[in-house]
Amino acid sequence: MDGPPGGDLCSVCHGNFDTPCQANCSHWFCGNCIMLVWHHGSAVRPCKCPLCRRPITLLVPSRASSRQLNRPEVAEILRKVERYNRVFGGHSRSLLQRAQDLPFLLRRLLRELIDPDRSLPLVIRARVWIAMIMGAAYLFSPFDFIPEAIFGIAGLLDDFFVVLIVFFHVAAIYRSVLYRRHGGS
Ligand SMILES: [Zn+2]
Numbered sequence: 286m287d288g289p290p291g292g293d294l295c296s297v298c299h300g301n302f303d304t305p306c307q308a309n310c311s312h313w314f315c316g317n318c319i320m321l322v323w324h325h326g327s328a329v330r331p332c333k334c335p336l337c338r339r340p341i342t343l344l345v346p347s348r349a350s351s352r353q354l355n356r357p358e359v360a361e362i363l364r365k366v367e368r369y370n371r372v373f374g375g376h377s378r379s380l381l382q383r384a385q386d387l388p389f390l391l392r393r394l395l396r397e398l399i400d401p402d403r404s405l406p407l408v409i410r411a412r413v414w415i416a417m418i419m420g421a422a423y424l425f426s427p428f429d430f431i432p433e434a435i436f437g438i439a440g441l442l443d444d445f446f447v448v449l450i451v452f453f454h455v456a457a458i459y460r461s462v463l464y465r466r467h468g469g470s
C-alpha cells in the first residue's frame with residue numbers, strides 16, 4: 286500500500302511513476318516530474334500541486350524508491366526531494382493548511398502504527414498512544430466541560446474539539462517524523 290494506486294499514471298508526464306513521491310495533499314508524482322514543476326515556477330516558494338493547487342510542503346518517496354538508492358539516478362532525485370523538504374517542510378503553516386494535511390498524515394500514521402515492518406520510533410509511538418488514550422479518557426469519562434445531559438447536542442461540542450485537538454497534535458508529531466526522515470534535521 287506504500288505507493289501510488291495501481292494503474293494510476295503520473296499527471297505530469299502521463300507515464301508510469303518513476304521514483305514516486307506523495308505530496309502532503311495525498312497526490313502522487315514522479316520525483317523528477319514534481320521537481321520540474323517546482324523549477325518551472327519560483328524557486329523560493331513551494332510549488333503548487335498540479336492537480337489540486339495546494340502548496341506542496343512535504344514530499345514522501347515510496348519505500349520502494351527509497352530502497353533503490355544504489356541507482357545513481359534515483360539517488361539524485363531523492364537528494365533533490367530531500368533538499369526541497371528541508372527548505373519548505375519546516376515552514377510555519379496556517380491552521381487551514383494543517384487541517385487540509387490531516388487526511389494525508391493520519392492515514393499514513395495509521396498504516397505505520399499497524400505495520401510491524403515500519404520503524405516508527407518507540408518514543409513517537411508512545412506519544413501518539415498517550416494522546417489518543419487521553420482523548421478517549423476524556424470522551425468516556427462522566428466529567429465534561431459542557432455536559433450533554435444539560436446542553437443536549439451543544440454538549441457534544443467539547444467532545445468534538447477534544448477529538449480535533451488530539452488529531453492535530455498527533456498529526457504534528459508525525460509530520461516532524463516525516464520531515465526528519467525525508468530531509469529535515
Ligand atoms: Zn511523471
Ligand SMILES: [Zn+2]
Binds near residue numbers: 308310338
Ligand atoms: Zn494535490
